[in-house]
Amino acid sequence: MFAKQGNSGNKVNIKRLTLYALLTAVCLIIGYLESLLSITLIAVAPGVKLGLSNAVVLTLICTNDTKGAYLVNVIRICLSALLFGSPISFVLSLSGGITATFIAHILSRSKSVSAIGISIASAVTHNVFQLVAAVFIVGFGVLYYLPVLILLGAVCGAFCGILAQLVLKHSKNFKV
């Protein structure tokens, strides 16, 4: 629906631009609140976050705006690394973020996968590729986390997927 508008002429679609900016801001705030929450989660599994900002990106993908999803995700990762992170956390979340968005992009083309399935797949991919990046930085010792990360990725992914599906169901005005 939007793609036609976006491609007509070289004019920037102001509504879309504002939407991306707004969603990026939402991602950053959610990410920050989450990092406060994850302090209590550290006792269960160190470094685990819920990944709620992925629900935002997922909502974009499910409205067939994959370009916007990549854009918001990459900007979100860069900004959150500048604001709260370190070079290492930037590399980790970038490798996870891009591969996760890519998997979500591919799965969203299939009509038989719902937002929940896409979310679970991309959350697990995110965690696995983050771990792959961590292997390059610190060595094979971190592979010990793989089962924990797959399981928690599936749980957090399901949560975000349900959230995204609820948002999609209740916001008919989301398509700008």
Added chain:
Amino acid sequence: MKVLKKGDFLVIVTVAVAFVLSIALLFSFSKQGSRVVIKQNNKIVYNQSINKNNEFDTGTNVIVIKNGVVFMKNATCKNQICVKTGEISKKGESIVCLPNKVIVEIK
């Protein structure tokens, strides 16, 4: 309206298989370890038997080896994830402190 579609179950099955495989991978490595190796900035700074009780200070992190278990006593990093990792004793297990680039491995 059905909440889960056919493709979703495929995704869940794939993830479950990946989970089981990763556990199998983990268990194949989880023998009682013999040596403790501590690396800092990718250089080995400590490499001794796990049965030797010791306390090692990398300058940023203090690692304690006592009665066959290893744990991070304290660290200068902000998140303290390494300290909260707890005790390790099996082959392949590790404690990682990303901020200080310290990694404790059991081999």
